[in-house]
Amino acid sequence: MATAWGPKWLRMLSRWRRGLRVAPQSRALGALVRGVTRVDNRDDFLGKRPHRRHPGVLRLPCVRPPRALADAAQLLLLKNAVPGMEKQVQTLTNYLWSRHVPVEAEELQRRAAGLEKLFLETPDLSQTEEKLRGAVLHALRKTTYHWQELSYNEGLSLVYMAARLDGGFAAVSRAFHEIRTRVPEFQPQTLMDFGSGAGSVTWAAHNAWGQSLREYMCVDKSAAMLDLAEKLLKGGSESGESYVPGVFFRQFLPVSPKVQFDVVVSAFSLSELPSKAERTETVQTLWRKTNRFLVLVENGTKAGHSLLMDARDLVLKGKEKSPLDPRPGFVFAPCPHELPCPQSTASRPLACSFSQGYHPIPFSWNKKLKEEKFSMVILARGSPEEADRWPRITQPVLKRPRHVHCHLCCSDGHMQHAVITARQHGRDLYRCARVSSWGDLLPVITPSEFPPSSAQDTPDS
Incomplete structure (x- = not known):
């Protein structure tokens, strides 16, 4: 008998015991998503595609800023030698990341x-x-937190460019990728960027829809920032041809209420406004100027997420109906619903954030791959029925032997911790969950989409 329990058998016993240890938890947590028993295959969504390419996959591979942008940024830093640039970049980065909402x-x-x-x-x-x-x-x-408005002169604009140009490009690229993947037929012709800064939105939009976009309106109250953005488009010089045609710069929003843009973007700009009243007025103005999509991006912190939730509620609950565009708004991403954010209303509130890998602009201190953590809200004009209401994966997927842990924000406005197994939920759903990532949509039929009798007939475990 002693020889029967050799190293091979001990390893097998260890794996078997680990399986026993997780099985009860799997059954218990699986019951939280009663009714999530199969993929949403009403339209035969997989077809001949493999599971790793199911339509809920929205991940964007590690992005790289365009070579022309990287070269222009490096040239500008060489021309304008700023003492202690690396230290200034780190200081500004830490300050922006730790920023709170100003106290009213x-x-x-x-x-x-x-x-x-x-x-x-x-x-x-x-x-x-x-x-x-x-x-x-x-x-x-x-x-009391001392909020301070930043005045972007020529020197601080260069520091901001070195600190945030590539990370901002990565975050906005991920937001645009969501629209392109889910609505491939959408071909915008006009875009407005509020708080355009060094112009990362323009470069990301050109990268996404350069074939159709014919007008980019960049709005920033800092003349130094607008001048820097224009130089970046011209290869780091004050003259020459712009890399992206059709870009216009303004210090103020267009006054005419008739002027609308297919895509309106505010990236890391709401946090630059000093009061709730000013943010409210700005969001209402941006929404009036939105013809199809309003894209809002902020840092992936509680403060950044709070600003986005305020803007989201303002648009969804806004009683003001523009006579020029009475179409209602709905949340295109990331929420699969228009209900209060379950992350914000939890007993321990968390920021709903996402992560995007990117290759930084190769300054001397900046050569390793990086991750940009950000929060976003994409609002659209039209009917919610136009969008998929599959649950959103809000945390990294935990893959374990024969089961997968997914934290889901569901269409009924609740968070669910789903433990999915092939035995309980079917091979298709298990494989789709196993290849999904943080930020993807899981193509399942959620409990709220089942008739009451179906949910009641579903076994608990």
Whole structure:
């Protein structure tokens, strides 16, 4: 008997015990997605394609900025030697990533009133008005985030270009890829970029729809940024032919309400606005100027996600109907619904974010592959029935022996932790889940799409 339990048999026993250990969990969590028992094959969506290319796959391979853009950026840094550029880039990157939403004046007043009441109840504090005001201001400075508006002059614009041009290009490219993949017949002719900065949106849009786009409107209040973006398009010089034709630069949004664009983009720009009132006015203006898609992108942080959810709610719940374009709006991506975001309303709120790999512009300090973590919301004009309502995978997929863990945002507005196995859910669904990635859509029929009797008849495990 001793020889029967050699290394080979011990390895087999270990694998068998691991299987036993995960099976009960698999059955328990699988019950959370009662009704998710098969792929959505109503239109024979796979056809002759392999599972790894199912229509919910939206991953974009590691992107690389166009060679012309990389060369122009490197040339501009050589021409304009900025001392300590690497350190400045790191400082600005950290600052932008850690940025919070600015505190509103009403909230400051409320906090000040609370602190004043607290100090008045403190017996050892002298109650002179001047000292009380000083104590309140001192406490506010220590406990309140100090939001500061950045003024992009020529020097800071160069630092921003070196820090954010390639990462911004990667994030916006992923957002455009979502539209191109799901609506391949969409061929926009006009695009407006609010807060255009160094022009990463223009380059990404040209890369995606260069054959059809004939007009790019870049809007940024910083004249230095507009000048830098134009130089990048001209190969790093002030003269010459633009790499992307049909690009126009403005410091203010077009005034006429009749002017609309097929695609309107705001990438990392809502976080640059100092108040909720200004953000509200800006989002409403951008939506009025949207003919088909409004693409909003921010950092993949709680603050960035919060800004996007406010903008999303503003468009979906907006009572203002433009007489020039009364078509309603719906969420094209990433949410498969128009309900409150389950990530935001959870007991421990999380940012709904995604990740895109990219090759950075090869500055001397910047040569390894990078990941851009970002949040996005794509709003569209029309009817929600025009879009797929498959669940969105909101976290990295965990692949384990004979089962797969997927965290899904479903069309009923709830998050589900699905453990999918071939035995319980079928070979097609299991293989589709196994080849899917964070950010993909899982082509399944969710419980809300089943008749009540079907869901009730589904076994628990």
